[in-house]
Amino acid sequence: MQNFSHIPVMLEECMENLALKSGGVYFDGTVGGGGHSYEILKRTAPDGRLIATDLDDEALAAAKERLSTFEGRFSLHKSNYKDYAKVLDEEGVDFLDGVILDYGVSSHQIDDPKRGFSYRAKEAPLDMRMDESAALNAEAVVNTYSEERLSKIIKDYGEEAFAGRIARNICLAREEKPLKTCGELASIVEKSIPAKLRYGGAPCERKTFQAIRI
Structure with missing residues (x-):
């Protein structure tokens, strides 16, 4: 299991906005x-309760170990947060004092090449699954989705101005051979962006990788 230990970004601001209280x-x-x-558990002692979800098995294992000090006050579920109603029903909870969501990809996922999240990991497989047991991965998306569908995904979820051009070039490339690696996809994206816009700002591949991951 990888080391998940890190200090969350804007921790104090998050805790302040949650207005934590004992028993919540x-x-x-x-x-x-x-x-x-x-x-949350530390600041709501002695009887605050936490219910948490994640799709990543490694993350859940790390969280269970890290939170072991608070045994009996938390429960972990392998689930998408969107299914919160089902999770809360299972826990017999009908009211929450606070909710926190962090939509970003964590550093351990980006740093693990086999997860295929990073456009910098050129030889990494096109995976990008939060839940590694899920059937659909990024390789299937880029190799089987229609040009129109790819363009919509990249535009809607990546807010990429050149979504149509990127989608078209993905489809042209896969006619030659299936796309297998993050490097292959990154190269297509880079070539689809006008040269004058490729450098000086955020990496041009970022938006497309974000969109396909989502």
Whole structure:
């Protein structure tokens, strides 16, 4: 299991906005390694309760270990936070005092080449699954989705101005051979962006990778 230990970004601001109180019930929909959850449990002692979800098995294992100090006050579920109603029903909870969601990809996922999240990991497989047991991965998306569907995904979820051009070039490239690696996709994206816009700002591949991951 990878080391998930890190200090969450804007931790104090998050805790302040949650208005934590002892005895409260809180929901962390993206528990990750348990950074936010740990602070919630610590600051709501002795009887605050936490319910948390994540799709990443490694994250859930790390969170369970990290939160072990608070045994009996938390429960972890392998679930998408969107299914919170089902999770809360299972827990017998009908009211929450606070909810926290962190939509970003965690550093451990980006740093692990086999997960295929990073456009910098050129030889990494096109995976990008939060839930590694899920059937659909990024390789299937870029190799089987229609040009129109790819363009819509990249535009809607990546806010990429050149979504149509990128989608078209993905489809042209896969006619030659299926796309297998992050490097292959990154190269197509880079070539689809006008040269004058490729450098000086955020990496041009970022928006497309974000869109396909979502």
